[in-house]
Amino acid sequence: MRFSLTSQTSTDGVTEQSFTLGEIPGVLFTPQGAIGPRPLILVGHGGGQHKKAPGVLAGAHQFAAEGGFAVAAIDAPNHGDRPKDEQFIRLAGDMRARMAAGEDPIGLVVAMHDLLAGQAVADWQAVLTAVQELDHVGAGPVGYWGVSMGCGLGVPLLAAEPRISAAVLGLLGVPGLAETAARVTVPVQFLLQWDDTLVRRDQALALFDALGSTDKTLHANPGDHGEIPAFETDNALQFFARHLG
Amino acid sequence: MRFSLTSQTSTDGVTEQSFTLGEIPGVLFTPQGAIGPRPLILVGHGGGQHKKAPGVLAGAHQFAAEGGFAVAAIDAPNHGDRPKDEQFIRLAGDMRARMAAGEDPIGLVVAMHDLLAGQAVADWQAVLTAVQELDHVGAGPVGYWGVSMGCGLGVPLLAAEPRISAAVLGLLGVPGLAETAARVTVPVQFLLQWDDTLVRRDQALALFDALGSTDKTLHANPGDHGEIPAFETDNALQFFARHLG
Known part of the structure; x- marks a missing residue:
C-alpha cells in the first residue's frame, strides 16, 4: 500500500500530518519540530465518529504536546472519509431505531464490531508498519487508546498484534468479546x-x-457514556509514560 | 488536651515528629526544613496495624517528599501503643476465629468499626486542630487516606468533619456504611x-x-486485599495535588 502525506499544519506545539495509506485516511500527530524515534500511540475513535473527532483530537494533542508521543488516528472502516457499504448502512439504521425505541442495542453493537473488526485490525497493522518507517516516529514502543467502538475493535487488535504493549480501553461490555479479551x-x-x-x-x-x-486497572467514574472526566486523559498519559516511556 | 512532641528524626528529606495529644500517639511527617503552611493529609491505618505500619510509612514519606504535604498518622483506638479494652480483645479474637474457619467475618468487621468509630472520629478531629496550629502545617486544605479499617473509620470521619475536602478510601464493603457513605x-x-x-x-x-x-473514581486492580499496586500511591499523590494543591 502506498503511504502519502497529504497536508500538514501545526497548532500549539503539535504538528498534524494528514496521510493516506492505500484507501485508509489518517492523521499523524507529533510534537512540533520532532526529530528521531519516539513511542507511538494509536487512537481508535468511537462509533459514528472519525479520525478528527473532538475526543480524538484532545487526547492526541495532549499525548503529543505533554508526553512527546507520536499519535496516529485513522478512520475506521465505513467511518469518516471512507465509503459506507450496504451492510453497514443497514446495521447502523437498525441500531439507531433500537436505541430510539429505548431498547438495548448490544446485539447489534456486537454485530457491527464483528462486521468491522477484520478490516480494522488489518488497517491498524498496516498503518503501524507505515508510520514507524517515518524518521520522527521510528520503531519504538506502541500503545493503543480506544473506548466504546474503539474498544470493540481494539480488543481484537491487541489479541492479534504483538507490537502493541499497553492499552487504554473501556466503555463497552463483554458480549461477543470474552474469548478475544482473554x-x-x-x-x-x-x-x-x-x-x-x-x-x-x-x-x-x-x-x-x-x-x-495481569496488570490491569479499572477506572470507574460517575456519568453517562460520553462523560469521561478530563483527568482521565492525564491518567492515560501517565499510564503510557509508565509503560512506553 | 495537651500536645507534646516527643522525638524527631529525618530520613531521605522527610522529618518524622512523634507526638502525643492527650492519650493519642501520633506521627507527623513533613518535608525536611519545612517552613510555613501546607496542605495536610491524615492517614488512617488498617485493622491490626498502627501509625508506623509499612504501608502508612511508605505513603506518608511519598506524600511529604514528592508532594510537599504534611502527613499525620495516629494509632486508632485499641491499636499500636494504645491500651486494648476487653470488648475489643473479644471481638478481635472472634474475628480471627471466624477467618481461620474460612467464614465471612463481615458482621464482626462492622461491629469492630462501630465499636471504634466514635472515638476515632473524635481523635482525628482533635489531632487535625492540634497539628494545624504548628507553623509548618498551618490551616491549609486537608485530605484523608485510609483503606480497609482506615476506610471503615474514615467514612464516618468524612461524614462528620467539614474541614476534610478530599479522600482516598477503599478495600471495604457496604454493610453498615450505606447511610453514612451517602x-x-x-x-x-x-x-x-x-x-x-x-x-x-x-x-x-x-x-x-x-x-x-459527585466526583468519585473507582480504581480496581487485580490481586488480594493487601496487594494494592505501588502506582496507586502515585495516583493518590496526584489526586491530592489536584484537590488540595
Whole structure:
C-alpha cells in the first residue's frame, strides 16, 4: 500500500500530518519540530465518529504536546472519509431505531464490531508498519487508546498484534468479546462510566474481568457514556509514560 | 488536651515528629526544613496495624517528599501503643476465629468499626486542630487516606468533619456504611482489589456506589486485599495535588 502525506499544519506545539495509506485516511500527530524515534500511540475513535473527532483530537494533542508521543488516528472502516457499504448502512439504521425505541442495542453493537473488526485490525497493522518507517516516529514502543467502538475493535487488535504493549480501553461490555479479551495480556487501563445508559455496568465489569492481562486497572467514574472526566486523559498519559516511556 | 512532641528524626528529606495529644500517639511527617503552611493529609491505618505500619510509612514519606504535604498518622483506638479494652480483645479474637474457619467475618468487621468509630472520629478531629496550629502545617486544605479499617473509620470521619475536602478510601464493603457513605460529598478515589478474599467484590462496588460524592473514581486492580499496586500511591499523590494543591 502506498503511504502519502497529504497536508500538514501545526497548532500549539503539535504538528498534524494528514496521510493516506492505500484507501485508509489518517492523521499523524507529533510534537512540533520532532526529530528521531519516539513511542507511538494509536487512537481508535468511537462509533459514528472519525479520525478528527473532538475526543480524538484532545487526547492526541495532549499525548503529543505533554508526553512527546507520536499519535496516529485513522478512520475506521465505513467511518469518516471512507465509503459506507450496504451492510453497514443497514446495521447502523437498525441500531439507531433500537436505541430510539429505548431498547438495548448490544446485539447489534456486537454485530457491527464483528462486521468491522477484520478490516480494522488489518488497517491498524498496516498503518503501524507505515508510520514507524517515518524518521520522527521510528520503531519504538506502541500503545493503543480506544473506548466504546474503539474498544470493540481494539480488543481484537491487541489479541492479534504483538507490537502493541499497553492499552487504554473501556466503555463497552463483554458480549461477543470474552474469548478475544482473554488473549489480551498487555497492561490495560479500563474506563467505565458508572451511569452509562448505553453499556450495562455488569457487562462492562465482566469485560474488565475477562481481560487476560495481569496488570490491569479499572477506572470507574460517575456519568453517562460520553462523560469521561478530563483527568482521565492525564491518567492515560501517565499510564503510557509508565509503560512506553 | 495537651500536645507534646516527643522525638524527631529525618530520613531521605522527610522529618518524622512523634507526638502525643492527650492519650493519642501520633506521627507527623513533613518535608525536611519545612517552613510555613501546607496542605495536610491524615492517614488512617488498617485493622491490626498502627501509625508506623509499612504501608502508612511508605505513603506518608511519598506524600511529604514528592508532594510537599504534611502527613499525620495516629494509632486508632485499641491499636499500636494504645491500651486494648476487653470488648475489643473479644471481638478481635472472634474475628480471627471466624477467618481461620474460612467464614465471612463481615458482621464482626462492622461491629469492630462501630465499636471504634466514635472515638476515632473524635481523635482525628482533635489531632487535625492540634497539628494545624504548628507553623509548618498551618490551616491549609486537608485530605484523608485510609483503606480497609482506615476506610471503615474514615467514612464516618468524612461524614462528620467539614474541614476534610478530599479522600482516598477503599478495600471495604457496604454493610453498615450505606447511610453514612451517602453523607460523604467530597471528591473520593476508591481502591478495590479485584481478587480480595476478605471483601466481597459486589459489596465493595456497592460502597463506591453509596458514596454521596459527585466526583468519585473507582480504581480496581487485580490481586488480594493487601496487594494494592505501588502506582496507586502515585495516583493518590496526584489526586491530592489536584484537590488540595
